[in-house]
Amino acid sequence: MTNDLFLSIDTSSIDWARAQFALTAIYHWLFVPLTLGLAVIMGICETRWYRTLKRSNGAVVDTFWRDTAQFWQRLFGINFAMGVATGIILEFEFGTNWSNYSWFVGDIFGAPLAIEGVVAFFMESTFVAVMFFGWKKVSPGFHLASTWLTGLGATISAWWILVANAWMQYPVGCEFNPDTMRNEMVSFLDVALSPFAIDKFCHTVISAWIVGAIFVVAVSAWYLMKKRDTKLAVESMKIAVIVGLIASLGAAMTGHKSGQSVAQVQPMKLAAMEALYNGGTDVGLTAIAWVNPFCQPDYKSEESAPLKIEMPYALSMMATNDIHGYVPGINDILNGYTRPDGTREPSVDEKIQRGKLAINALANYRKAKKEGADEATLSGQLSIIKENMPYFGYGYVKDKDDVVPPIPVNFWAFRIMVGLGCIFILFFAILAILAFKIPFLSIFTRRLLATFAIIPETAADEYQVTNLPAWHYWVAIALVPLAYIASESGWLVAEFGRQPWTIQDMLPTWVAVSDIGGFSVALTFFLFLFLFTLMLAVEISILLKQIKKGPEYTNK
Numbered sequence: 001m002t003n004d005l006f007l008s009i010d011t012s013s014i015d016w017a018r019a020q021f022a023l024t025a026i027y028h029w030l031f032v033p034l035t036l037g038l039a040v041i042m043g044i045c046e047t048r049w050y051r052t053l054k055r056s057n058g059a060v061v062d063t064f065w066r067d068t069a070q071f072w073q074r075l076f077g078i079n080f081a082m083g084v085a086t087g088i089i090l091e092f093e094f095g096t097n098w099s100n101y102s103w104f105v106g107d108i109f110g111a112p113l114a115i116e117g118v119v120a121f122f123m124e125s126t127f128v129a130v131m132f133f134g135w136k137k138v139s140p141g142f143h144l145a146s147t148w149l150t151g152l153g154a155t156i157s158a159w160w161i162l163v164a165n166a167w168m169q170y171p172v173g174c175e176f177n178p179d180t181m182r183n184e185m186v187s188f189l190d191v192a193l194s195p196f197a198i199d200k201f202c203h204t205v206i207s208a209w210i211v212g213a214i215f216v217v218a219v220s221a222w223y224l225m226k227k228r229d230t231k232l233a234v235e236s237m238k239i240a241v242i243v244g245l246i247a248s249l250g251a252a253m254t255g256h257k258s259g260q261s262v263a264q265v266q267p268m269k270l271a272a273m274e275a276l277y278n279g280g281t282d283v284g285l286t287a288i289a290w291v292n293p294f295c296q297p298d299y300k301s302e303e304s305a306p307l308k309i310e311m312p313y314a315l316s317m318m319a320t321n322d323i324h325g326y327v328p329g330i331n332d333i334l335n336g337y338t339r340p341d342g343t344r345e346p347s348v349d350e351k352i353q354r355g356k357l358a359i360n361a362l363a364n365y366r367k368a369k370k371e372g373a374d375e376a377t378l379s380g381q382l383s384i385i386k387e388n389m390p391y392f393g394y395g396y397v398k399d400k401d402d403v404v405p406p407i408p409v410n411f412w413a414f415r416i417m418v419g420l421g422c423i424f425i426l427f428f429a430i431l432a433i434l435a436f437k438i439p440f441l442s443i444f445t446r447r448l449l450a451t452f453a454i455i456p457e458t459a460a461d462e463y464q465v466t467n468l469p470a471w472h473y474w475v476a477i478a479l480v481p482l483a484y485i486a487s488e489s490g491w492l493v494a495e496f497g498r499q500p501w502t503i504q505d506m507l508p509t510w511v512a513v514s515d516i517g518g519f520s521v522a523l524t525f526f527l528f529l530f531l532f533t534l535m536l537a538v539e540i541s542i543l544l545k546q547i548k549k550g551p552e553y554t555n556k
Helices: 011-056 064-096 099-133 140-169 188-192 195-226 230-265 267-274 314-320 330-335 348-370 375-396 407-436 439-451 457-462 470-496 518-549
Strands: 174-177 182-185 285-288 309-311 501-503
Touching (some): 011 140, 011 195, 011 230, 011 518, 064 099, 064 140, 064 230, 140 195, 174 375, 195 230, 230 267, 230 407, 330 348
């Protein structure tokens, strides 16, 4: 790799390749959270059915829980099929549009994806067949295990994919081999069990459970509004409320832990999320500020974003576990700063120079080796490469401002995600009190809702989830798209905050892309846009038909 590499690539192909991958990832993630969330809820429903069977001692039993499990499994299956189709295309794009990336780090990045395909995907594919077609062919215990193993397979699949993504955010467990021009894995455990990967996995999967829980609540609310399938609606809503409330609180806790990881290894991402232009100690967490959503702010001349309201000391506490902790801002990172432990972080200009040293030393090493140079010459070049390799990617950066990610996207997407997360906690908490009829809290909640004219005061003592006015149920249904917006916003922060890097500090996007014409990538972009939109429309149509059809009761 030399500085000439990206100059020979059609620049339009870089933008189109990024757009195509973003399109595929966004559509794929529309299906994944519901798959992971429904897997938990349908597993709980079938567990209730299995326990009913065990308690019956051979007597005739009500098949309600089996019918409920089968209903949610049908909706799971529709969504699962769509997720598989988009996921396969996503992996192929690494080879077609990002061949330089695949060559440079394929030995590392390919390992978790291969394990995901060989182990997790085949696991879930095997047991999903038993789950759908084995109700009358295998024992109830084996069928229950198949249902949970299907969900576990999907979760393990998410684990390995998130390990691969986390490695791009925080590359560990690898060394660069100048002879092969590739980064090679030296510790599989460092890659697989990276703290960054663990934090990302926990936060992402728990957030997916929120989407599944809100979906189930919305479907149940629709049935209650239509006054049909009331028992299924109430019992499913109770399960979903428990899952959703636990997941919402869990997402807040894992989100905090993930934020600390970002502060440690991706300080520029954190600075963009907070629109923190100039850092320091005792830094407050921005609640809201005016960051123009359509253009990059002038972070060099502005002290901070205008109309800023912040919580004192909160960002220092979140990032460092110390209310007086030091948090660098965008300008600090660009110009270099001294860490609290006394170590100095080089400026981006210094990193660019050291990156160029690494690139030139690599070219000199390969040339010298080809010409049969002596060992001392080769060792000299290798030492330069090793010393400057942490800044290798900066050697391809022309302007230090290129390493600043889009501040408006990160700032607003983060607040949308957090704001909706708080709404979900409140929603599930109120719904839990109403659904489970907790004596004191239920009365208190209903009276509180009546105080704010959300329900009529004259009927405050009678309101439960089965007899709310229609608009309450519509609120639950309206939360479904908001749950997806929150989920997608989290991924926008994760990926836009990493820009311009495909691999943090190691490989910028314009070096990772394939040397293909922009027109070819643009053509497939619009083809995928059409196909994915069609697939989404088909899935929504089928889901709505199945929901309208409702469960099939055996005892009818």
